[in-house]
Amino acid sequence: MTDAVPRSGVLFIGGRSGVGKSTAAEALHDLLVAADVRHAVIEGDLLDLAHPAPHVEFPEAHLAERNLAAMWSAYRELGHHRLVYTNTVSVLEQDTLAAAMGDDPVVTAVLLRAGDATTADRLRRRSGGHLPEAQLAHSTRTAGRLDAAVRDAVTRVDTDSLAPAEVAVRLASLTGWLDA
Template identity: 85%
Template sequence: MLRSEVLFIGGRSGVGKSTAAEALHDLLVAADVRHVVIEGDALDLAHPAPHVEHPEAHLAERNLATMWARYRELGHHRLVYTNTSSVLLQDVLAAAMGDEPLVTAVLLRAGDAATADRLRRRSGGRLPVAQSEHSTRTAGRLDTAVRGDVARVDTDDLTPEDVARRLASLTGWLSPRPDVD
């Protein structure tokens, strides 16, 4: 069985994580590269928030473990995982996968103007001040807290396809990797 590989894509709200993952998916499909895309936000999205009400439950990690095991049974070994703080939790998330994956972690970054514009488009033209301020605080926290081995990609002037090509380059998934495959 091939060794698992995971690409963790993190970054503030509005930086383009989901859009970049979709563009990477399209790029990998075009090259016929087997892979899985999981939106980490959906693994514990509930009200009340499980991580607040029951932090000991580790619901996102448990759900990832279950989902990844099913994909592995089907022969997949490459995972694209998006979540704001995935780049801070890469060790915990990789451990949840259960098979010591080769990890690539990327922090997507963008300035306040670019993210505000993206968030405005996503919300239909209106951007709540609290959402904008939260995104800015998160950007600062992520940029200072990520480890040195986390790649940083500035997305301000890049198309989603440009970001996807950079992500593909960082993982090497479009090139043969004899040490992994």
């Protein structure tokens, strides 16, 4: 008797710069490790980080999707079937990204949100104290665009008053991965 290969699942975590996507993913990773839940974490911002930006110079290259497909294939070969994927706009590109995984995953998409004051504080800490106004303005515009553009099925989580571990518990409950 052969064990059935479980259907994969992906958690897309999106949100503005400084909202806590990477920090929440790390906290979720720790929570899943403590529960011995097999998973992988991919920081999507790094899949096509190059200069000149591949998506500008070669938009048809779809480098992030190609790199995700290659990485996920390697994880699947090792028996992983749960993926935590962070990227600012992943909640807008969830269909394309899920298709790139190549194995029809169950998709959970979450938009993390935070107000300007919280975000500014987080960005200042991340950058060592200085926050250019243009960076906060861009983050604010991105927040508005994401909130207006995401589907109703995307869960919105306000992180202003939550510690990363609390966000991780909320994310884990949305995926059901601790219950499996």
